[in-house]
Amino acid sequence: MRRAEHSGSVPLAGRRGKWAVLALAIVVSGLALAFGGATRVNTDPAAALPRGAESSEAIRLQQRLPSGRVTPALVVYSRDGGLTAQDRQAVADDAGRMASLAAGGRVVPPVFAPRGDVALLTVPLPGAQPLAGLTRTVTTIRAEARDGLPAGAKAEVTGPAGFSVDLAAVFDGANLTLLAVTASVVALLLLLTYRSPWLWLVPLAVIGTADQVAAKIVAILTRTTGLTVDDSTLGITSVLVFGAGTNYALLLIARYREELRLHEDRHEAMARAVGSAAPAILASSATVTLALGGLVFALSPGTRAIGLAGAVGIVTAVCYALLVLPAALVLFGRGLFWPFAPVAGGPDPTRTGLWARVGGAVARRPLAAAVASVLVLAVLTLGVAGVRSGLSQTEQFRDRVEAITGQETLEKGFPAGIAQPVVIVSRASAADRVRAAALAVPGVVRVNPGDRTAEYARADAVLTAEPGSAAGFATLRALREAVHAVPGADAVVGGQQASDLDEREAASRDQRLIIPLVLAIVLIVLLALLRSVVAAVTLVLTVIASFAASFGAGWFAFRHLFGFPALDLAVPLLSFLFLVALGIDYNIFLTTRAREETAEHGAAGGIVTALAVTGGVITSAGILLASVFAVLGVLPLITLTQIGVIVGFGVLLDTLLVRSVLVPALVTLLGDRFWWPGDPGRRASRPPGLPSADRARA
Numbered sequence: 001m002r003r004a005e006h007s008g009s010v011p012l013a014g015r016r017g018k019w020a021v022l023a024l025a026i027v028v029s030g031l032a033l034a035f036g037g038a039t040r041v042n043t044d045p046a047a048a049l050p051r052g053a054e055s056s057e058a059i060r061l062q063q064r065l066p067s068g069r070v071t072p073a074l075v076v077y078s079r080d081g082g083l084t085a086q087d088r089q090a091v092a093d094d095a096g097r098m099a100s101l102a103a104g105g106r107v108v109p110p111v112f113a114p115r116g117d118v119a120l121l122t123v124p125l126p127g128a129q130p131l132a133g134l135t136r137t138v139t140t141i142r143a144e145a146r147d148g149l150p151a152g153a154k155a156e157v158t159g160p161a162g163f164s165v166d167l168a169a170v171f172d173g174a175n176l177t178l179l180a181v182t183a184s185v186v187a188l189l190l191l192l193t194y195r196s197p198w199l200w201l202v203p204l205a206v207i208g209t210a211d212q213v214a215a216k217i218v219a220i221l222t223r224t225t226g227l228t229v230d231d232s233t234l235g236i237t238s239v240l241v242f243g244a245g246t247n248y249a250l251l252l253i254a255r256y257r258e259e260l261r262l263h264e265d266r267h268e269a270m271a272r273a274v275g276s277a278a279p280a281i282l283a284s285s286a287t288v289t290l291a292l293g294g295l296v297f298a299l300s301p302g303t304r305a306i307g308l309a310g311a312v313g314i315v316t317a318v319c320y321a322l323l324v325l326p327a328a329l330v331l332f333g334r335g336l337f338w339p340f341a342p343v344a345g346g347p348d349p350t351r352t353g354l355w356a357r358v359g360g361a362v363a364r365r366p367l368a369a370a371v372a373s374v375l376v377l378a379v380l381t382l383g384v385a386g387v388r389s390g391l392s393q394t395e396q397f398r399d400r401v402e403a404i405t406g407q408e409t410l411e412k413g414f415p416a417g418i419a420q421p422v423v424i425v426s427r428a429s430a431a432d433r434v435r436a437a438a439l440a441v442p443g444v445v446r447v448n449p450g451d452r453t454a455e456y457a458r459a460d461a462v463l464t465a466e467p468g469s470a471a472g473f474a475t476l477r478a479l480r481e482a483v484h485a486v487p488g489a490d491a492v493v494g495g496q497q498a499s500d501l502d503e504r505e506a507a508s509r510d511q512r513l514i515i516p517l518v519l520a521i522v523l524i525v526l527l528a529l530l531r532s533v534v535a536a537v538t539l540v541l542t543v544i545a546s547f548a549a550s551f552g553a554g555w556f557a558f559r560h561l562f563g564f565p566a567l568d569l570a571v572p573l574l575s576f577l578f579l580v581a582l583g584i585d586y587n588i589f590l591t592t593r594a595r596e597e598t599a600e601h602g603a604a605g606g607i608v609t610a611l612a613v614t615g616g617v618i619t620s621a622g623i624l625l626a627s628v629f630a631v632l633g634v635l636p637l638i639t640l641t642q643i644g645v646i647v648g649f650g651v652l653l654d655t656l657l658v659r660s661v662l663v664p665a666l667v668t669l670l671g672d673r674f675w676w677p678g679d680p681g682r683r684a685s686r687p688p689g690l691p692s693a694d695r696a697r698a
Helices: 017-035 054-062 085-098 131-146 159-171 174-194 201-224 231-260 266-297 301-332 354-364 366-384 402-413 428-439 470-484 496-530 533-562 571-634 638-675 692-697
Strands: 070-078 118-126 154-158 422-427 444-452 456-463 492-494
Touching: 017 201, 017 301, 054 422, 054 492, 054 496, 070 085, 070 131, 070 159, 070 402, 085 118, 085 131, 118 131, 118 159, 118 402, 131 154, 131 159, 154 159, 154 402, 159 174, 159 402, 174 201, 174 231, 174 571, 201 231, 201 301, 231 266, 231 301, 231 571, 231 638, 266 301, 266 496, 266 571, 301 571, 354 366, 354 571, 354 638, 366 533, 366 638, 422 428, 422 470, 422 496, 428 444, 428 456, 428 470, 456 470, 470 492, 470 496, 492 496, 496 533, 496 571, 533 571, 533 638, 571 638
Parallel strands: none
Antiparallel strands: 070 118, 070 154, 422 456, 422 492, 444 456
């Protein structure tokens, strides 16, 4: 046991410094919360489409036309067995009443389906009105459509106006619920981890404050830099702050508790703990931040927003974990750990606990452990067979809102392309030639002229193929090629089907670019931290295997348990990034400690000792992070549910199998070659009995 050395070298968490740090943190946090303001949401539909997408250009050209300055509300009437004469009269009456709500005071006459069981009434609403006004108008339309409708008939409001209102409704209060559930899960797991009635409050308060500060920084960026975010982006950012921030807190507290067994002075113990834990925490946070930063190269604005907002969240979390949390912990002394307060000179139970026995078992039969682990990962990876990606507009929500059911009713009653026509915008002088070229494309059954100005003209093309099908996308590509070939037309093709195609192609391009970029970032960080080519490459390969297994298991669950028709386009890239960047954390925590222990115990003994002393905290961190990502299921988007399941399962797999069995087995098999070209064994061995935390100070 070492006594406190009152050398004045204790950092910010020292006797006087802790008060300064806490005061500064309170001031900065208070200013951010008081003056951060609200998040600005961009309602421009073109801003949500991939950078450079033709469908985005089509929307911007549409906005120069009268039809582009309205938001249609589609009122869909239906009756099993066919609409009656009374139903048709009610639809006609609604058209007259709703004209007062329409832009320009005019409603297009209703259209009846060929079988006579569905009718469509389009109410063009002013496009510039705020969401609150649009919600009131859509609510009025829904009430008037149902009022006086004969019994047995049904009226539903869908279209752009219906989806905007219903999407806002399902997210109303969802982020507050997400925050409350996340904080509750973190609090429960911290309480179970530390078994102290009050220790858990300190990291929860610090990381909770970091989450709110990060949200305010993101809000400022939306108003000053043009960053576009939505509720799902804010939800993911909050999960990242709580998950990563609590992981850093767990590692720091574990080192602090270890040092309290070596030093009587808690300030000295915290200084040593920060010095020991900071390199791994900084390397971990740098990996995640740089990986998220790589998303700025994505074409999708939503993906870029997640990258920038998430990077802000991780940087904020690590600042609070390494600066504010140490000061808050030393403020309360050893009593904070009651009833299991560490005693100076007391034994370290981790070196003889469960994970020491697991490490010993792996070290005795490393080849069998490695082969068994690889087989488990391979079997799980088989679940990826038959994976499908791309959800239609009606498949993206777990809640069956009226806009979705109305769209489905519309698609059942009218031919495939009627519900989602393809929009063609061209120079007005070439409008007739563009329509003729479009009509000549196989799979295009009708091209209806739309509104026009002296400069531009619109036409709506109806396709025979189902929206979102391979045949539909093939027809769209052929249609674009045909209208682009019309001289002087400057024609562009847009609409919902074209937007889906552009988003699909952008997602594919982003995966090809960003996945290798993330792997390169992780590899560079590991090379800089571990100074070993073999170690860095081995760890990267293990996280790739872990992702493949969790992705396969996730798709199997979505198909057979959840009944999801496909993966959302953003899921493969985002789940890969989160799982690789966050999953490598545990390998960083394990191998940095193994590098310390190798000087005394050798490569095999070092990894066993490292597993023994880090196993508990890393397992707690993994369970906590998996639970926090699972909380994404609180939000109503299938995308977030899928990300939460894949990342949550992957983190558990990485924590309980890859980090605990596979990596120690590989290190044991490779021996000192694992650290090539470095050699931690060359470092001066510490005196007998001196714990690793004091090696450099002996």
